[in-house]
Amino acid sequence: MITILYGSETGNAQDYAEFLTKRLRYYKLKPTVAALDDYPLKNLITETKVLIIVCSTTGQGELPRNSKKFLKFILKKKLPSDFLDHISLTTFGVGDSSYPQFNYAIKKIHTRLMQLGCKELCGRCEADEQSSEGIDGFYTEWETTVLKSLGVDVESEGSKEEVLSEPDNKVTIQEECEDVLVPDSVEFDRKGASLLKGTVKQNARITASDHFQDVRHIVIESDSDISYYPGDTISLFPVNDDNSVELLLQSQPHWIPLADKPLKISGSPKTEGGLTSNLTLRSLLKYHIDIMSIPRRSFFMTLWHFCDESTEDGEREKEKLKEFSSFEDVDELYNYANRPRRSILEAILEFQANLNIPVEYIFDLFPKIRPRLFSIASSNIKDTGTKNRRIELVVAVVEYKTMIRRIRRGLCTKWLKTKVAGSEIMFKINKSNLKFDLPSEDPPSPTTALPIIMVSPGTGIAPMRSLIEEKIASNSPQPLYLFFGCRNKEKDAFFNDVWEDLQEQKLLNYFPVYSREEEDAKCKYVQHKLIQQAKLVGELILNKRAIVFICGSNGSMPREVRITLVEILKKIGNLTEEEGTKYLADMERDKRYIQETW
Amino acid sequence: MSILLLLHPTVVANEDQTDLVLTTKQQLAQQYPNDHIVQQIMDRVANKKVALDDGSFNRVVYLNPNQDKSIPVATLPVLSDLLVAGGSIEGDLPSDQDLDVIMNGLLIDDGVWIKPKYEAVQLKKKPVASTLNASSGASKSGLVGKKLPMFKKLNKPSTKIVAAPAPALTDSNTNSEGEEENSMKRKLQETKLSYFSDDDDDDGMDDDEDENDDDRVVEDELIKESDKFQLSTSLITPRSCDITKKKRRKACKDCTCGLKELEEEELNKQSTLQDSILGKMAQSATLEAMKIEERLKNIIKFEEKDMAEIDFTIEGKTGGCGSCALGDAFRCDGCPYLGLPPFKPGEAITIDSFGEDI
Numbered sequence: 001m002i003t004i005l006y007g008s009e010t011g012n013a014q015d016y017a018e019f020l021t022k023r024l025r026y027y028k029l030k031p032t033v034a035a036l037d038d039y040p041l042k043n044l045i046t047e048t049k050v051l052i053i054v055c056s057t058t059g060q061g062e063l064p065r066n067s068k069k070f071l072k073f074i075l076k077k078k079l080p081s082d083f084l085d086h087i088s089l090t091t092f093g094v095g096d097s098s099y100p101q102f103n104y105a106i107k108k109i110h111t112r113l114m115q116l117g118c119k120e121l122c123g124r125c126e127a128d129e130q131s132s133e134g135i136d137g138f139y140t141e142w143e144t145t146v147l148k149s150l151g152v153d154v155e156s157e158g159s160k161e162e163v164l165s166e167p168d169n170k171v172t173i174q175e176e177c178e179d180v181l182v183p184d185s186v187e188f189d190r191k192g193a194s195l196l197k198g199t200v201k202q203n204a205r206i207t208a209s210d211h212f213q214d215v216r217h218i219v220i221e222s223d224s225d226i227s228y229y230p231g232d233t234i235s236l237f238p239v240n241d242d243n244s245v246e247l248l249l250q251s252q253p254h255w256i257p258l259a260d261k262p263l264k265i266s267g268s269p270k271t272e273g274g275l276t277s278n279l280t281l282r283s284l285l286k287y288h289i290d291i292m293s294i295p296r297r298s299f300f301m302t303l304w305h306f307c308d309e310s311t312e313d314g315e316r317e318k319e320k321l322k323e324f325s326s327f328e329d330v331d332e333l334y335n336y337a338n339r340p341r342r343s344i345l346e347a348i349l350e351f352q353a354n355l356n357i358p359v360e361y362i363f364d365l366f367p368k369i370r371p372r373l374f375s376i377a378s379s380n381i382k383d384t385g386t387k388n389r390r391i392e393l394v395v396a397v398v399e400y401k402t403m404i405r406r407i408r409r410g411l412c413t414k415w416l417k418t419k420v421a422g423s424e425i426m427f428k429i430n431k432s433n434l435k436f437d438l439p440s441e442d443p444p445s446p447t448t449a450l451p452i453i454m455v456s457p458g459t460g461i462a463p464m465r466s467l468i469e470e471k472i473a474s475n476s477p478q479p480l481y482l483f484f485g486c487r488n489k490e491k492d493a494f495f496n497d498v499w500e501d502l503q504e505q506k507l508l509n510y511f512p513v514y515s516r517e518e519e520d521a522k523c524k525y526v527q528h529k530l531i532q533q534a535k536l537v538g539e540l541i542l543n544k545r546a547i548v549f550i551c552g553s554n555g556s557m558p559r560e561v562r563i564t565l566v567e568i569l570k571k572i573g574n575l576t577e578e579e580g581t582k583y584l585a586d587m588e589r590d591k592r593y594i595q596e597t598w
Numbered sequence: 599m600s601i602l603l604l605l606h607p608t609v610v611a612n613e614d615q616t617d618l619v620l621t622t623k624q625q626l627a628q629q630y631p632n633d634h635i636v637q638q639i640m641d642r643v644a645n646k647k648v649a650l651d652d653g654s655f656n657r658v659v660y661l662n663p664n665q666d667k668s669i670p671v672a673t674l675p676v677l678s679d680l681l682v683a684g685g686s687i688e689g690d691l692p693s694d695q696d697l698d699v700i701m702n703g704l705l706i707d708d709g710v711w712i713k714p715k716y717e718a719v720q721l722k723k724k725p726v727a728s729t730l731n732a733s734s735g736a737s738k739s740g741l742v743g744k745k746l747p748m749f750k751k752l753n754k755p756s757t758k759i760v761a762a763p764a765p766a767l768t769d770s771n772t773n774s775e776g777e778e779e780n781s782m783k784r785k786l787q788e789t790k791l792s793y794f795s796d797d798d799d800d801d802g803m804d805d806d807e808d809e810n811d812d813d814r815v816v817e818d819e820l821i822k823e824s825d826k827f828q829l830s831t832s833l834i835t836p837r838s839c840d841i842t843k844k845k846r847r848k849a850c851k852d853c854t855c856g857l858k859e860l861e862e863e864e865l866n867k868q869s870t871l872q873d874s875i876l877g878k879m880a881q882s883a884t885l886e887a888m889k890i891e892e893r894l895k896n897i898i899k900f901e902e903k904d905m906a907e908i909d910f911t912i913e914g915k916t917g918g919c920g921s922c923a924l925g926d927a928f929r930c931d932g933c934p935y936l937g938l939p940p941f942k943p944g945e946a947i948t949i950d951s952f953g954e955d956i
Contacts, residue, residue: 041794042791042794045787045790045791046787046791061821062817071817072814075814075815075817076793076813076814076815077813077814077815078793078813079793080793083790083793104821107820107821107824108817108820108821108824110824111820111821111823111824112815112820115815115823120832122832122834123832123833123834124832124833124834125833125834125835126833131836133836137836138834138835138836140836141834141835141836142834145834316924316928317927320927320928324927336926336927340926340937342926347927349939350925350926350927350939350940351925351927401865401869402865402937403864403865403868403869403936403937404926404937405872405937405938589818
């Protein structure tokens, strides 16, 4: 009757949803929890009376990947205005007010569900990462209201019982069976839809060997025909290394004799990309369970139940684990896990002496490995006009140090390093539906074709490379302008030779800018270069209706580029601040201003 | 009895269609010589601009020469009410609104809509199901016979709902009771379920291009709508942080306030501390090794006193808290061991267990 759904890109919103689920269970309520896209929609009619949605916002105010299907359904115009009038709704948005489309996803969901007849259960919440209270501060306030609205007497002692409910997806080991040796090839044997297989043709470092960052140029050749466009991404499915899996197994000695027996998972276990075949405990841990991610609050909320408190040490450890799962002192978990980027595996190893994790709970307890998305850096068009099977990527290897002595390595990074030339690899192509020409151009001619201004520091170059290759291969008359930023010309100017070559052939207008070449350079970043070229940029946008495409790491870059463009419009177009801002907003609406940041 | 001839507004507006009205009227008069014919414009009837008595017509004939034959759902109950039991609606009717018609308690027989007589038994024999395609489920469980709920009027949408889609399935004001209510609920549920196509729950759906984008609400419109909804009035915000006394310790991604530098400095300091501890450990290991040479290779045995010794390298630190060995979860702020794995006094640990990166 109570349904908790989440839309989550990084797992943050999911954590709040799962945390709330567990909290409600303490108060003897029986909520169902699922990703927005995993919940059978018909159950909204047949099962749901109270609907609680937790959702973050990604991209340009869009919904996360695991909620697109849900949105697509509720947006149908044919749905009547009392379609969901049997539902009481409350929503919690996980957002960041430094983005112009602050909490847009939850706003969209909430508004639409109200249009479809939902009543409000209680006040809703738009949490702001930028606020001094953080998302947690918003959550606790909202949770209190939700609990009250559900008739829970939070004050009364007897209403709450901290018991762990049965696992939703119970893992059962078939102990009577013989051990199975699961071959490594199951990595390519997943049940997920639209998965493709290919071979890595190249995995080469393209930054100088003395450069701080290892950036790889990866070339994949698909086994089958593929179709993609500039702006599309691919999902890769990383797996744990055997050593980490072994460490986890050793930490739970009672798992060891069971590790290679076949197992079953009850319910409908969900994981993006689907489960591999012939599951055993060992292969489940290797291919699906994310032990390298940072442990979240909802993880500790289940974990502390498994701590044996019969000894003094155990009692103390249990108390600590429980502390990590509460909001009493929010810094506690942050300082232990998030700040030093401690992994789940490391946390378990620290507490292993008194931890006894029942096998049945493994799927419920641990987060699942999520596919990693990368922008495609190549074009699908062959010189001959036919389609090729190549996909190229530009991937920055994630390696850094925190207070923890051991170097932090991204799970995907570590795994990708093992994918040397000749290795097989599984992937999925995700459509972005970005358009880099407008329908008005027919027939396209050099005088009317819309120019494209590309702004991309660092590995943001990936989709630009795809776009440039595509436009040149298809003899597009659209003039191309590339503003590329990096540290040093000799160290991390990706594909510099290619761009210079195209510049010479008059196929590309290339504006590189380096931040570490000269100490006191005035022009360091892409936004500086844009201002330097204000007249050109302003005229391209105002007179030639240029499309602006920005890609790179989020944070200050996209914001500063935006401010810079408003300045340019003011200067060149004699617009006021307000007019300039509106001009950009209109461009954005007309899809002439495209921003892909991560 | 009487016949109501309903005219679509365009019929009256176009002079060249007056003939059409006349012919229709003549035909009706010939066909039903005993009946009185009343002529009205559809919109006026639908909006109750004209006073017509409920249950006063045995036949409603709709004249609509336009391509679009659709009738607003809210109008259906008005028309139904005008009919006597057993009366019918015929003429230019839409063929794609069967579900709406059924939901309004009317039956469909060969393109004619019939208001059922209250004697349910005989009507059950009517081949209703065959006229309902996908949604036959809704008809089977007996829509006939009972008073059906009233419907929301289209022209009085609640002020909040602006872009909301037209049709409505229920009127929340209806207060039917008991069994009847349950059966209504079930029926309503079935009707609601008819809005799901099979692929809505399909896993593999990435691109069902058969559905037009025009059939969907534009996402951005919802943002504009959200203002009209005054969503902000129901917003929950955290109580001021002055009360909770919690301060933010995490630097923003693009920190400019200096917290990031502070964090980095702290990190470097910690690293230096760790280096010094590891150095001492190595030294201690050498000493130990010299003492017990062959017996222990590569293994260090920490005694309580060794640890204390190492711990004293930190200014202002007494090493007396006893938690340092327990791991980061239990270590104090500024503990020199932060970032190193837990260890226990008297327990043998190898340098290896510190991992590959030392």
